[in-house]
Amino acid sequence: MNKLIMQGLLALACGLPAAAQQAPAKIKVKTKNAAASATSAAVDWSRTYAATIVPAELRQRLTVVASDAFQGREVGQPGQKLAADYLVKQLTEIGLQGPVTGGDTPYLQHFQLTRGNYAEGGYLKVNDQRFEWLSDFFSYGPMASPFLKETVSKPVFVGFGVEQGTYSDYNGLDVKGRDVVALMGEPQDDRGHKLLKPMGRKPDYWDSGLRKAALAKAHGARSIFLVTFAPTAAFRKEAEQFASTLHDPAFSLPEPGPEIIDTVAENIPPGIGVYLTSQDLGLALAGTTMNGLLDYVRAVGAAGRALPSPFQSPTATVFLPQKEEQLTTENVMGYLEGSDKKDEVLVISAHYDHLGVKHDTIYNGADDDGSGTVAVLQIAQAFAKAKKEGHGPRRSILFVLMTAEEEGLFGSEYYTAHPVLPLASTIADLNIDMVGRTDRKHSPKKHFVCLVGSDKLSSELHTISEAANRDYTKLELDYRFNVPGEPEHIYYRSDHYNFARRKIPVIFYTTGEHVDYHKATDDVEKIEFDKLAERAQLVFHTAWTLANREQRIVVDSNKP
Numbered sequence: 292m293n294k295l296i297m298q299g300l301l302a303l304a305c306g307l308p309a310a311a312q313q314a315p316a317k318i319k320v321k322t323k324n325a326a327a328s329a330t331s332a333a334v335d336w337s338r339t340y341a342a343t344i345v346p347a348e349l350r351q352r353l354t355v356v357a358s359d360a361f362q363g364r365e366v367g368q369p370g371q372k373l374a375a376d377y378l379v380k381q382l383t384e385i386g387l388q389g390p391v392t393g394g395d396t397p398y399l400q401h402f403q404l405t406r407g408n409y410a411e412g413g414y415l416k417v418n419d420q421r422f423e424w425l426s427d428f429f430s431y432g433p434m435a436s437p438f439l440k441e442t443v444s445k446p447v448f449v450g451f452g453v454e455q456g457t458y459s460d461y462n463g464l465d466v467k468g469r470d471v472v473a474l475m476g477e478p479q480d481d482r483g484h485k486l487l488k489p490m491g492r493k494p495d496y497w498d499s500g501l502r503k504a505a506l507a508k509a510h511g512a513r514s515i516f517l518v519t520f521a522p523t524a525a526f527r528k529e530a531e532q533f534a535s536t537l538h539d540p541a542f543s544l545p546e547p548g549p550e551i552i553d554t555v556a557e558n559i560p561p562g563i564g565v566y567l568t569s570q571d572l573g574l575a576l577a578g579t580t581m582n583g584l585l586d587y588v589r590a591v592g593a594a595g596r597a598l599p600s601p602f603q604s605p606t607a608t609v610f611l612p613q614k615e616e617q618l619t620t621e622n623v624m625g626y627l628e629g630s631d632k633k634d635e636v637l638v639i640s641a642h643y644d645h646l647g648v649k650h651d652t653i654y655n656g657a658d659d660d661g662s663g664t665v666a667v668l669q670i671a672q673a674f675a676k677a678k679k680e681g682h683g684p685r686r687s688i689l690f691v692l693m694t695a696e697e698e699g700l701f702g703s704e705y706y707t708a709h710p711v712l713p714l715a716s717t718i719a720d721l722n723i724d725m726v727g728r729t730d731r732k733h734s735p736k737k738h739f740v741c742l743v744g745s746d747k748l749s750s751e752l753h754t755i756s757e758a759a760n761r762d763y764t765k766l767e768l769d770y771r772f773n774v775p776g777e778p779e780h781i782y783y784r785s786d787h788y789n790f791a792r793r794k795i796p797v798i799f800y801t802t803g804e805h806v807d808y809h810k811a812t813d814d815v816e817k818i819e820f821d822k823l824a825e826r827a828q829l830v831f832h833t834a835w836t837l838a839n840r841e842q843r844i845v846v847d848s849n850k851p
Contacts, residue, residue, distance in 0.1 A: 336682045337835040338763065340673045341828040346820035348672075349827070352381070352665040353727075356643070357657035357815050364656065365647025366542070366695040367404060367618030374643055375399060378623040378692050381668050386675045387625030390689065390711045400622040402705045404695060405543045407435055407613040416608040417575040424611060425534045426527055427572045428516070431500060431565040433541035436611040437513050438564070444470045446604040448577045450587075450597060451478050452503040452515065455487045460597045467511030470564075472576045472604065473503055474518050474584075480592045504565040514564030518573025526569040542698040544705060545617070561699070564611075578602040620644075620694045622702050624711065627674055629687040629838065636687045636712045637838050638720040638795075639830065640703070640786055641667045642696030646809065657815045659808065662727030663800075664692055666827035673831055674838075684838035686718065693786045696724075703786035707793055718843050719752060719796045721834055722787035726826040727818040730803035732771075739767035740826045741801050743782050746773070749796035751844040752837075756798055759832035764825055772803070775850070794846055800830060 355361075355377060362370030379398040382389075389397025413424030422428060450460035452473025460473070478486045500517045507515040519526060543561060574580060579587070579602045591598050623643065629635070641663030645656030655661070671690045677683055689712055693702030707714065729735050746753035760766055772781035782788065787797035807813040837844065 336677060337832050340677045340682070341763065341831045341835075343673045343676060344669045344824055344827045344831060346824045349665050349669055349823050350815070350818075350820050352668055353657060353661050353818060354815055356664055357655040357661040359653050359655065361655075363647035363654040364643060364645045366644045366698055366701075367406065367620045368647055370647065371620065371644055371694065375621045375623050375694075378643060378664070378668075382623070382625035382671065382690070385625065385668070385672045386679065387627055387671060387690065390624060390626040392711075398623060398625060400624060400706065400709070400711065401619055402622075402709070403545055404618045404620055404698070404701060405435065405545050405615055406540050406618050407543070407615040408540050409433075409436070409538060410612040410614050413611040415572065415610075417572070418605055420575065422569070422572045422575075425530055425537065426569075427523070427530075428566050428568045429530050429533055429537055431504070431567070433537060433539045434564065435541055435543040435561075436564065436613045438609040438611040439613060441608060441610045444607045444609055446470045446472045446516070446576050446607055448472045448600045448602050448604050449507070450474065450591065450600060451476065452507060452517075453477065453487065454506055458487060458597050461506075461510050462597060463599070464510075466507070468513055469511075470514045470516065470607075470609070471507050471512045472516045472518060472573065473507070474573075474588070475500060475520065475567075478588070478591045478597075480595065481589065486592065486595055500565065500567070501560065504563055505560045508560050508563040512563060514566065516566050516568050516573070516576055518568055518570070518577065520570060523569040523571045526567075541613075542695065542701060544701055561704075576604060576607060578604040620702075622694055622706055623692040625671060625690045626712075627671070627678060627684065627688045627690070629684050632685040633687045635716050635718055635843055636689050637684075637718055637834060638689050638691055638790070639667055639670055639723075639834060640691040640693060640720055641723045642693040642702060642786055644694045644697055644702075646697060649811075652811045654809070654811050655814055657813050657818055658725050658727045658805070659813055660696070660724045661815075662725060662818060662823055663723035666723050666726060666823065666830065667692060669824075669827055670831050670834065674834075684835070686838040687712075688834065688838060696786055700784075700786055700789055703789040707789045714793055714795060717790070717795050719749070719798070719837055720787050720790040721798050721800070721830050721837075722785055722790075723800045723827075723830060724785040725801050725803070725808075727820070727823045728802055728805045728807075729819065729822070730805050732803060733769075737767055738822060738825060739769050739802070740829065741769040741772050741781075741803055743770075743772045743799040743801065744787060744791060744797045746848065747782075747797075747850040748791060748794060748846050748848055749844045750847055752796045752798065755836050755840075755844070756833050759836060760829055763832045764829040766825060766829060772801070796844060796846060798833065800826060802826075 361374045364371045364374045382398055391397045391400050394401060415422045447464060447466050447469050449471045452460055454461055504515050642660050643664045646654040667690050674688055695701035733739055745756045760768055785799055787799045791797045
């Protein structure tokens with residue numbers, strides 16, 4: 292989500308009034324051959340092939356991927372198609388197979404996206420009073436509208452719209468297919484203490500309207516209108532600041548895969564409308580006055596539990612038109628078959644799309660995520676060389692270059708819903724997104740990488756990762772994005788997350804945001820190729836262990 296929107300939403304939300312391998316069989320061999328075998332066994336093949344990942348080749352490939360010829364690689368646009376063609380050629384030359392069946396090429400997984408832009412004239416009517424779109428209410432960023440035609444609604448007021456332990460604002464309510472109205476914030480007692488215990492280390496867990504939206508979706512709601520306590524004039528001033536961003540296109544999967552309800556995610560839940568309202572509109576939708584609302588809030592606080600609403604929400608009419616078009620886009624993938632454990636697969640991923648052209652300026656995205664894209668190509672080349680020389684991995688490896696990450700992690704969402712290899716056989720995803728620069732938190736002299744998610748689902752994965760760095764690359768491993776309650780919500784913001792929420796262990800490799808993040812100045816000239824090579828080598832060493840160890844890593848954790 293755009294940072295400006297997030298900051299503004301948080302401001303509006305805070306206004307609640309105080310109230311190892313098997314031993315080989317023993318065979319007789321000549322002394323000379325035995326000595327030769329011992330020498331071969333002593334070779335550290337991980338070190339040998341990681342050394343083939345070099346800055347010069349990374350630079351050569353990135354100079355193409357992040358060139359003006361690919362026009363910023365925006366999803367569904369000609370530049371993204373040209374980039375996909377280049378990546379297919381690279382994977383073919385490396386010697387990987389295409390794993391996709393039934394298409395025009397086995398290296399491309401095509402899928403459809405819907406691209407929509409809000410049109411003028413959106414409104415909401417309650418009791419014959421008309422409230423205007425982008426003045427009295429607006430969405431949590433660009434999203435698909437559930438009100439493309441004038442729609443009559445009978446809203447359901449659901450208190451604070453929260454559910455935790457025995458507390459449930461949805462108790463006794465059927466909101467399937469309906470529009471719910473919820474207050475921002477959390478229930479409090481008369482001293483201002485929250486009634487709900489903190490979720491882990493997140494004392495403000497339910498302050499996020501996104502979690503309330505995910506919960507409403509879990510209950511089947513079509514949309515959720517979140518009532519802010521900011522005065523209407525202040526709300527309208529905020530809406531003016533968001534208006535231009537909200538005119539950006541919204542993307543959606545017309546045929547999403549099996550639903551996974553997740554009230555921990557920090558992204559806008561797909562398939563539900565999420566809107567903030569002014570105080571006046573919120574009260575009208577709830578069917579009450581400010582005094583009536585405050586009486587309800589005090590009653591909940593005094594009771595220490597959720598209470599049925601005394602309000603009768605009136606019928607409302609909602610119209611939020613959009614101009615829509617269907618786009619085809621592609622994940623690009625190459626497959627390296629393993630040996631004795633080939634039925635298990637390790638995924639190594641990055642996204643290759645970027646922001647495209649804006650106001651005649653090309654956003655080349657050299658770091659985001661050209662750096663991850665070429666790192667995957669170099670890692671694939673190293674493994675392919677190892678296999679060609681007789682040292683290939685025991686497990687298979689699928690190299691996936693995702694599309695549509697920038698628009699909502701849609702490439703990984705589509706892949707994990709329509710996998711070309713079974714997810715049950717997928718042991719882990721190592722995802723690389725922005726590893727070519729130094730962020731604002733580190734000295735340019737530092738050789739570091741930020742790791743996210745390594746310990747969240749598998750303690751073995753974290754141990755393997757740490758050992759790979761200790762034995763080989765010796766980078767400074769930064770875990771600041773891996774802590775519970777991390778304010779940037781990095782764990783939820785790249786393609787690994789769609790694997791993680793399906794309980795597939797992940798490691799996300801990144802170096803964080805820098806001054807050129809999502810700017811037209813994110814160019815090849817600013818990439819630190821020596822550091823990029825080191826970081827790609829760390830991924831390779833970790834992948835080498837995962838692909839060759841005797842046992843598949845276990846899933847034994849579920850950290851927030």
